[in-house]
Amino acid sequence: MTFLTRSTLRLRATSRFPVAARTLATSPHLRAAAKPYFADEPSAPKVVTAIPGPKNKAATAELDKVFDVRSLNMLTDYSKSIGNYIADLDGNVLLDVYAQIASIPVGYNNPHLRQVASSPEMVTSLINRPALGNFPSADWAHVLNTGILKVAPKGLDQVFTAMAGSDANETAYKAAFMYYRQQQRGGPQAEFTAEEVETTMNNQSPGSPQLSILSFRSAFHGRLFGSLSTTRSKAIHKMDIPAFDWPQAPFPSLKYPLEEHAQENAQEEQRCLQEVERLIKEFHNPVAAVVVEPIQSEGGDNHASPSFFQGLRDITKRNNVLFIVDEVQTGVGATGKFWAHDHWNLQTPPDIVTFSKKAQTAGYYYGNPALRPNKPYRQFNTWMGDPARALIFRGIIEEIERLSLVENTAATGEYLFAGLERLAKQYPEHLQNLRGKGQGTFIAWDTPKRDEFLAKAKGVGVNIGGSGVSAVRLRPMLIFQKHHADILLESVEKIIKQL
C-alpha cells in the first residue's frame, strides 16, 4: 500500500478543476460530455397512471402500519430507477430533479458505484464495522487520502468523520466550543479546574459554559438539539423542542434580477454584516463560531454575494470567532464548483467546512491543528462515520473526475438558467426572483402557487422539490445534461399552463 502525501494530493485537487465555469460552455471537453452518461437511460419520462397509482397506494398502506408515511413523497422502485430517472411501482418513470433531497450525485444505479459496492473492500467494511476512533482499519488513511481528503477544501487537510449532516455540524460546533475555551484558558496545556469538572457534571457553567453559535434567519443546519438551535427555517422544524439561547443574524434579502438592484443589495448585505458583528460583540452568550450555508437551502434558496461571505470571513477573523461553512447541501459539485465556497475567493479558508448528502457520508474538514481538542476522547463516539459509506464517496469522486461532472454541472446550469430566464419573461407571475445564475444547477424561483406547482409536476413526468414557503428548488444530479434540461424546461411550461 502506498500513502500519498498531502501536498501531492493538494496539487492534484487543484489541477483537477482548472477551468472556470464560464469558459466551459464552449470547450471541446464539454461537447464530448453531451453524449448521455447512461446509455440505457430513458429518453423521456413515462407517466402511465395517476400518481400515486394503485400499487404504490397499497404498498404505502402496508408501510404505514409500522413507519410514519405522512412525509412520504413516493414509494420508489430503485431497481427500475436509472440515471436521472426515478421509478415507482406502477410503471411511472419521472425525471428526478429533487434527487433524494439533493443527495444523489451520479445517478441511480450508477455502474461504477455498482462495482464499488460489489468489491471485496466494501464487503469487509460492511461486515467488520470498526469503532473508528479506537480500531480503524489498517487502510483507513489510504481510504481517506484517496477519497474524502482528495477533495478537501483548499487549506483544510484534516477530517473528523460523522454519519449525517446534523452530527457533522454538531461535532463541528463542539470543536468550536472546545477551541474557544482553550483560548480563554491560555492554551492546550491548561488543565480543567476542579470547579469546571464539578459543574459540567451538573450541566452548569463554567464547565458547561453558556457559549453560543451564531446562525442566520432562515438557516437550516439540522434537527438534533444543537443543530436545531441554529436552524431557523420553519416553526414546524423546531416546535416543542428545547433550544439553546443562541443568536440569529438577518440573512441578506436580495432583490432580483441582481443587475438591476446592485446598490440596494450591497446595502442590504452591509446591514446584515453589521448586525453579525454587533451580535458577536454584544450577545449575552458569547459567540464561539458563526455558521452559514453558502446558499440557504431549506430556508428558501437564499443567496448572497461573494463579498458578503468575504465580509463574514473578515468579521470572524477580526473578532476571533470561528467561521463554519455548512456545505451539506451545496457541496460536491452542484453549484458548478466542487465546494460552493470556492466561488468566494476567500483570502483565508473557512475554519471548518461540513459535508454530507451528495458525499453519501459526512463529517467536517479543518486545517488548524489547534482544532483537534487538546485531549483524546473529547471528540469521539463509537462509530465516527461508516467506512462503507466512505468507500461510496470515493467512488463518487472517481466518477465525478472521470466524467468531469462539476464542469458539466456548470455548463448545464448555465444553459438551464438561460432557458428559465426566457420562461420568466414569458410567465413573469409564475417565475419570480429566479436565482442561482452562475451557480451550476443550484437554481430556484418563487411562485405564488408553489405547492400546487409541485403537486402537478409528477403528472407531467418530473419530480421536483420546494424550499421555504414559495420557492421551487432544482436539485438535479451532477449527471444532468442539456437534453434533460430541455425536458425540464418543457415540463415547467406545461405545469404553468395548468395553474
Next chain:
Amino acid sequence: MTFLTRSTLRLRATSRFPVAARTLATSPHLRAAAKPYFADEPSAPKVVTAIPGPKNKAATAELDKVFDVRSLNMLTDYSKSIGNYIADLDGNVLLDVYAQIASIPVGYNNPHLRQVASSPEMVTSLINRPALGNFPSADWAHVLNTGILKVAPKGLDQVFTAMAGSDANETAYKAAFMYYRQQQRGGPQAEFTAEEVETTMNNQSPGSPQLSILSFRSAFHGRLFGSLSTTRSKAIHKMDIPAFDWPQAPFPSLKYPLEEHAQENAQEEQRCLQEVERLIKEFHNPVAAVVVEPIQSEGGDNHASPSFFQGLRDITKRNNVLFIVDEVQTGVGATGKFWAHDHWNLQTPPDIVTFSKKAQTAGYYYGNPALRPNKPYRQFNTWMGDPARALIFRGIIEEIERLSLVENTAATGEYLFAGLERLAKQYPEHLQNLRGKGQGTFIAWDTPKRDEFLAKAKGVGVNIGGSGVSAVRLRPMLIFQKHHADILLESVEKIIKQL
C-alpha cells in the same frame, strides 16, 4: 412480495427465545452449540511482537497526519480478523472481548453476513440511498418486518430509524417533548398558537419550551448536544460543551456480592426511586421523560435490580412522563436475553426503547400511536438511517436465530461468571464487586490497577475494555463460547500475576 402481519411476527418473536437462561446450561441444545461457530477460528491468541508492533506504529503515524489517533487502541487488519479474534498488522491475533465497543455481534468476517453484504439487494441499497421519509424503497416495509421489527421489544411495534446511538436517543427525546406538549395542548388536533410559532423561531419559550429529560448520575446516552445533556459519565465527555439545565437522579450504588447485601441494596434503590419522583414533581424545568440504561455501561457497569426498574416504570406511569430505555449497549443479546429489559418482567412495556451498536443500525421502538408526532415533518431528516445497515441487522438476526446465540450467551455467561467467582476468591484484591450474574456475558469487576490491567491484556493475547474509573468490562460477541471463556479466565489470571 408477501407482507407478514405484526401479530404473526409477535408470535414468532415470543416463541423464539422460550427458555429461561438458567435452564439452558444443561439443555441438549446447548451442548450442540459447544462446537465452534467459526471452523477456521484460531484455537488460541497469538502474540508475536510487542503491541503496537513496528508495522502498526508506522501506519499509525501515517494516519495521524489527517485523523486524530490519540484515542487509537489498535490499528486493525480486518481481513485477518475472524470470529472472536482481532488481528493487527504485525501478525498479532487477540481474543477480542471488547468487540468494537460492544458493537460486533456475530464475529469478524461472519460468512452469513458476507453473503448478505454481497447480495444484489445490498448493492442497490448502497448505490441508491433513499431519503427514507420521502422516497423509501418499495420493499422497506418488508425489510423492517423481517429485520428490525421482527425483534421489536414486546408491546412496541413501530420504529423510527436513525444512524447511531446519539441520534436514536435524541429523536426519542424529541418524540417525548412533542408528546408532552401535545398533552398539555389537549390533543393532536390543537393547533400551535401564533406566540408559539414566533417564539420557537427565537429559541424561546413557549415555542421552544424549557422542558427536560431526567437521566441518572453516571449515565451515558451519547455525545451530541441533547444526548450529552443526559450523559453524566465523565467530565472529559462533557467539558466545554453547552448543556441544557436538566435534572439527574442518583443511580443505585449496590454492594456485592448481592446476596450478602439484600436489605441494604433494596433501601438504596428505594432512596434513588424517591429522588426520581421528587425531581419529576419539583424540578424547575418540567420532566417530559426519564431515560435509563438497563446496565450503566460507560459509567462503570452499574447494575440495578428488576424491582428498581419496575419502580421506575410505576413512577413514570403515575406521573405521566415517558419511560425511555436506552438499550444501545445492552440490546441484541449480550445480557442473555434479546433486550436487557426483558429481565424485568414489566407489567407495561417501556414507552420507547432505543437501539444501536450490535444492531449495526439505530433507532427507537415505540408502541403508542400518539408518539407519532401529530403532523408530518416534525420528526424527519434526509436519510433517517441507512437501509444498507438495516439489511446487515437483518442478517445478524438471522444468524442469532440460526445459532441460538442469545441462549449461547446466557449459558456461556453463566460459565464465565462462575470462573470469575473462583478467581475473585483467589485474588480478592484484584477482582472486586464482580457483577453481571445472570446477565449473559455482560460482566464487569473493579480493580485498583485498572488501566495497568487493560494495558497488559494485549501482551497475554486479549483485547479488553474498561468502563467508569475502575471497572474492567467484558463485552464479548454473541459467538463467545465456553472454550473462549477458558482462554479469557486463564488470561485474566496471567494479567493479575503480572500486576
